[in-house]
Amino acid sequence: MTKITSIRTRVWHWTGPTVPPRGNFCTNASDALYEKGDAMSSFRFHQWLTVEVECDDGTVGIGNAALAPTVVKKAIDDWYAPLVIGEDPFDYAYIWEKMYRRTHAWGRKGIGMTAISAIDIAIWDAMGKLTGKPVFKLLGGRTKEKIPVYYSKLYARDIAAMQAEAEEAMTHGYTAYKSRFGYGPKDGMPGMRENLKRVEALREVIGWDNDLMLECYMGWTLDYAKRMLPKLAKYEPRWLEEPVIADDVAGYAELNAMNIVPISGGEHEFSVMGCADLLRRGAVSVLQYDTNRVGGITAAQKINAIAEAFQVPVIPHAGQMHNYHLSMANANCPIAEYFPVFDVEVGNELFYYIFEGDPEAKDGFLQLDDDMPGLGISISDRHLHNFRIEE
Numbered sequence: 001m002t003k004i005t006s007i008r009t010r011v012w013h014w015t016g017p018t019v020p021p022r023g024n025f026c027t028n029a030s031d032a033l034y035e036k037g038d039a040m041s042s043f044r045f046h047q048w049l050t051v052e053v054e055c056d057d058g059t060v061g062i063g064n065a066a067l068a069p070t071v072v073k074k075a076i077d078d079w080y081a082p083l084v085i086g087e088d089p090f091d092y093a094y095i096w097e098k099m100y101r102r103t104h105a106w107g108r109k110g111i112g113m114t115a116i117s118a119i120d121i122a123i124w125d126a127m128g129k130l131t132g133k134p135v136f137k138l139l140g141g142r143t144k145e146k147i148p149v150y151y152s153k154l155y156a157r158d159i160a161a162m163q164a165e166a167e168e169a170m171t172h173g174y175t176a177y178k179s180r181f182g183y184g185p186k187d188g189m190p191g192m193r194e195n196l197k198r199v200e201a202l203r204e205v206i207g208w209d210n211d212l213m214l215e216c217y218m219g220w221t222l223d224y225a226k227r228m229l230p231k232l233a234k235y236e237p238r239w240l241e242e243p244v245i246a247d248d249v250a251g252y253a254e255l256n257a258m259n260i261v262p263i264s265g266g267e268h269e270f271s272v273m274g275c276a277d278l279l280r281r282g283a284v285s286v287l288q289y290d291t292n293r294v295g296g297i298t299a300a301q302k303i304n305a306i307a308e309a310f311q312v313p314v315i316p317h318a319g320q321m322h323n324y325h326l327s328m329a330n331a332n333c334p335i336a337e338y339f340p341v342f343d344v345e346v347g348n349e350l351f352y353y354i355f356e357g358d359p360e361a362k363d364g365f366l367q368l369d370d371d372m373p374g375l376g377i378s379i380s381d382r383h384l385h386n387f388r389i390e391e
């Protein structure tokens with residue numbers, strides 16, 4: 001029997017160069033408030049948590065969390081690590097339930113579930129390393145020759161710059177592109193027109209044989225989204241992502257039932273039951289849970305089964321290896337989100353600077369190694385000079 005002997009948590013504070021802020025490049029939930037300071041501050045995050053689960057034979061599994069990392073670190077150190085140390089990583093379902101049920105009064109969602117997710121991901125990495133198998137081989141194996149990915153960037157800015165970015169991206173052979181809206185309810189009709197102009201401009205560049213996805217990041221209201229949907233239909237978006245705040249599940253269901261543009265979401269939902277509720281209520285046509293928030297790989301696999309029964313495709317939020325392994329192992333995950341390697345801007349990019357091993361997309365696909373045990377990432381020392389590390 002293997003035993004987990006310690007859990008090490010570290011917060012990585014990026015102190016290196018960043019792309020300077022440039023206005024409202026993506027609508028977000030804070031847009032509903034009057035402006036005081038930087039409206040994008042809740043959107044940007046330049047810290048990341050790594051969680052290393054060490055076993056008695058020296059094997060170390062790596063997990064991570066990007067949501068409120070300093071607080072998640074504290075939750076793991078004080079509450080979750082003592083529940084996990086001494087357990088056998090192969091009892092992962094028991095460990096998950098133990099973490100979930102012992103902290104049920106406060107841990108079911110938010111910080112608590114993020115902590116559970118990070119530990120669970122690390123346990124799966126450890127199980128892969130202990131068995132000498134890549135994680136996707138433990139989850140069901142290879143369902144695809146390679147994983148199709150979509151280019152996820154195209155933040156709102158002036159039209160020429162967005163078109164230039166799309167043109168450049170097309171030279172890398174992607175067949176799907178996701179763009180962010182920059183205008184929402186407070187910008188009125190002129191903002192609506194600005195949004196539509198950008199969608200049209202992107203269609204001009206990528207043509208009509210490539211997929212276009214549109215992202216609101218919870219920056220619209222139900223009323224605004226209802227007015228926008230008919231105007232967007234002619235651009236044939238593959239989906240409209242997170243039009244309203246995550247708690248407005250009824251709003252998602254109403255928009256999705258309009259059947260004009262498929263509605264996607266779920267990256268801010270927590271747990272198996274939270275995602276099951278989205279599916280039961282018909283709130284999304286594409287489910288985009290975030291493995292880092294939803295309860296890790298253990299919960300994600302259960303959600304995959306439920307989504308398959310509803311025939312709703314799952315496209316996990318964000319790049320990252322834990323998502324790629326899930327996408328590889330599930331036939332119902334048709335494509336993966338892919339953040340191109342880029343200078344540090346929003347914060348999404350940080351995992352390229354903390355870890356080594358994330359695959360780079362080629363011609364619109366990425367590949368996982370059949371023989372690389374675990375998730376296939378390691379903690380890098382290449383950029384240590386650009387981080388302040390909090391143990």
Ligand SMILES: [Mg+2]
Nearest residue numbers: 215241242267
């Ligand atoms: Mg999103």
